[in-house]
Amino acid sequence: MQLAEAGCVFMGFILYISGAQGRANSICALKGSSVDLPCSAQKPTSSMKWYTEHLEGSKRVQKELSVDENHVTYNMSEGSDLTLTIKGVNESDAKFYCCRETDQPELCWHNTTELHVADLQVKVIPTTEGQTVTLMCSTSCPLTENPAAYIWYKNREFLYQDWSPWYQNLVSSEEAVRYSCAIKGYEDLRAPEVSVDSVTPTCFKVTYAKGRMCSYTQKSVDEPCSITYPREVYITRTQVKNRNTLTCDTSCPTADPQTAYRWYLNKQLFSHCESQAITLLHSYFEIYSCAVKGHENLRSDENCLNSKYCWSVNYVSRRICALEGSSVNISCEYSQASNQHASKIWNKVKRLDEEDAEILTEDAGRVEYHDHMEKEHMLRINNLQRNDSAEYTFRLQMYDERWTQSHLPGVTLVVTGLKVTFTPAAVVTEGQRVTLTCSTSCPLTDNTNYMWYLNSRPLILSENQNKHLVLDPVGSQHAGNYSCAVTAPQNISSQIETLTVHLFPGKPVAILNAVKLAVLLLVPPAVFLLHLTMRKKKAPAAELSDKAQTGQMDSPYENIRLMAVTPVTQTESAEQQEAIV
Numbered sequence: 001m002q003l004a005e006a007g008c009v010f011m012g013f014i015l016y017i018s019g020a021q022g023r024a025n026s027i028c029a030l031k032g033s034s035v036d037l038p039c040s041a042q043k044p045t046s047s048m049k050w051y052t053e054h055l056e057g058s059k060r061v062q063k064e065l066s067v068d069e070n071h072v073t074y075n076m077s078e079g080s081d082l083t084l085t086i087k088g089v090n091e092s093d094a095k096f097y098c099c100r101e102t103d104q105p106e107l108c109w110h111n112t113t114e115l116h117v118a119d120l121q122v123k124v125i126p127t128t129e130g131q132t133v134t135l136m137c138s139t140s141c142p143l144t145e146n147p148a149a150y151i152w153y154k155n156r157e158f159l160y161q162d163w164s165p166w167y168q169n170l171v172s173s174e175e176a177v178r179y180s181c182a183i184k185g186y187e188d189l190r191a192p193e194v195s196v197d198s199v200t201p202t203c204f205k206v207t208y209a210k211g212r213m214c215s216y217t218q219k220s221v222d223e224p225c226s227i228t229y230p231r232e233v234y235i236t237r238t239q240v241k242n243r244n245t246l247t248c249d250t251s252c253p254t255a256d257p258q259t260a261y262r263w264y265l266n267k268q269l270f271s272h273c274e275s276q277a278i279t280l281l282h283s284y285f286e287i288y289s290c291a292v293k294g295h296e297n298l299r300s301d302e303n304c305l306n307s308k309y310c311w312s313v314n315y316v317s318r319r320i321c322a323l324e325g326s327s328v329n330i331s332c333e334y335s336q337a338s339n340q341h342a343s344k345i346w347n348k349v350k351r352l353d354e355e356d357a358e359i360l361t362e363d364a365g366r367v368e369y370h371d372h373m374e375k376e377h378m379l380r381i382n383n384l385q386r387n388d389s390a391e392y393t394f395r396l397q398m399y400d401e402r403w404t405q406s407h408l409p410g411v412t413l414v415v416t417g418l419k420v421t422f423t424p425a426a427v428v429t430e431g432q433r434v435t436l437t438c439s440t441s442c443p444l445t446d447n448t449n450y451m452w453y454l455n456s457r458p459l460i461l462s463e464n465q466n467k468h469l470v471l472d473p474v475g476s477q478h479a480g481n482y483s484c485a486v487t488a489p490q491n492i493s494s495q496i497e498t499l500t501v502h503l504f505p506g507k508p509v510a511i512l513n514a515v516k517l518a519v520l521l522l523v524p525p526a527v528f529l530l531h532l533t534m535r536k537k538k539a540p541a542a543e544l545s546d547k548a549q550t551g552q553m554d555s556p557y558e559n560i561r562l563m564a565v566t567p568v569t570q571t572e573s574a575e576q577q578e579a580i581v
Contacts, residue, residue: 028116028141039082039099053096120191126231135167137181149184164441203252248290260293321442343397416441418494436469438484
């Protein structure tokens with residue numbers, strides 16, 4: 001095979017090679033954090049030292065690592081485990097490391113630890129839900145230390161924290177709203193702020209405060225930048241004799257003309273060229289797909305230049321948010337060359353590492369394989385559990401018992417529960433504005449139907465209150481136990497959460513003072529006739545005063561009325577059904 005492009009020409013097959021340094025462990029640490037690298041030697045001794053290694057052309061270059069108490073330390077005392085600690089890691093620390101005897105540094109090459117340094121970024125990904133996008137708190141490599149939680153910020157104010165990196169709502173264009181995220185325990189290492197400036201059926205525009213996304217636009221990583229992305233990427237093919245030209249086209253004609261592209265050859269990144277088009281000579285077996293550089297989450301479908309000799313897999317949906325306890329269908333379509341009688345399996349991948357992939361087998365009532373349509377296959381998982389959250393990939397076994405490679409990225413599934421949250425808090429003072437949210441760990445579709453319950457009684461909501469229930473102003477009558485549920489395809493409910501409403505400080509005293517002042521003005525002691533008249537009015541006044549002293553005055557905060565209906569009371573009168581919320 002020959003690949004040709006203006007500025008770069010390659011002869012022969014292009015192979016993707018990883019781990020060229022021999023057998024290497026891999027660690028991914030967050031930029032700015034501290035990381036410990038264990039010595040790979042079986043019996044570390046005090047005579048050992050740490051080295052860094054890299055390639056300069058075909059030459060291996062080793063360098064002894066000097067100790068810097070402010071950045072790099074390790075204990076060389078007898079009996080220590082010789083752990084290397086790097087504080088405040090940065091891009092320059094991304095190297096191969098090893099520890100060996102001082103007289104045998106060449107052995108480093110066979111057993112090293114590769115350190116990757118990840119920065120944090122808010123990724124913006126288009127959805128199929130109208131003119132919206134979804135957000136993900138993303139690192140440039142999967143962190144070795146599993147994050148305790150992800151924290152989201154809106155206009156630099158804390159919003160919420162959750163175990164999932166996905167933002168819980170679908171986002172439409174709001175130029176004035178800026179989003180950021182952090183990993184719990186590293187709150188000072190926040191991702192650069194992002195705003196979604198516009199979303200159309202073909203494009204969406206994003207502004208980054210700074211970060212690696214801006215470096216793709218030939219700007220400094222410390223400068224802001226605005227990038228217009230497509231909502232869809234696809235490949236067009238032109239053929240002249242044995243020459244095929246592939247063009248990575250997009251749905252967005254207003255995208256930056258300087259945009260760089262990513263090409264994938266045999267499901268691996270082909271990083272040698274970044275132009276929009278490539279020309280292929282005498283290619284028979286290869287599978288191709290493409291993406292916009294910096295926006296690799298949105299990739300085109302796979303294409304076979306000769307479907308008689310190669311196979312391809314495309315997923316119907318690559319991101320799925322599903323409720324705990326529900327069922328989900330994960331579907332794929334495969335190419336004609338994949339014989340329908342070949343064995344088919346699905347892999348569950350937790351950390352994008354094929355070696356750790358779990359092969360899913362059919363489990364009565366839980367995991368089902370459906371292969372009733374030609375060139376289509378569906379995985380169904382029932383009674384979803386939180387640990388079903390993972391990446392799912394489809395594989396085929398050919399007649400020669402050779403398994404095809406997994407296709408990454410596959411389908412990302414996030415399984416979420418429902419939780420009622422209160423903003424600003426679950427304990428508030430009468431007169432405040434309180435928003436109740438039926439929260440999830442990832443964004444459900446816009447047409448999701450929600451139900452709200454107060455003290456176990458369903459509420460009839462106005463049209464503009466669905467996922468969010470707004471009480472403005474809140475009164476003591478709104479206090480109680482709230483829960484929410486999603487009604488389709490089956491009822492799935494949240495746990496009960498309690499809203500406590502305290503009376504406004506000094507409210508009964510103020511009412512009592514006002515009543516006393518009115519009585520004094522209406523009963524002047526110098527006018528006997530008025531005195532006789534007011535004697536007839538003392539009883540109502542006294543009754544009003546008693547109500548004020550006992551706090552039984554009609555509340556001025558009853559302008560929000562939500563109907564609560566239970567099945568056993570639907571034939572009762574309207575007054576019996578009504579619940580003031």
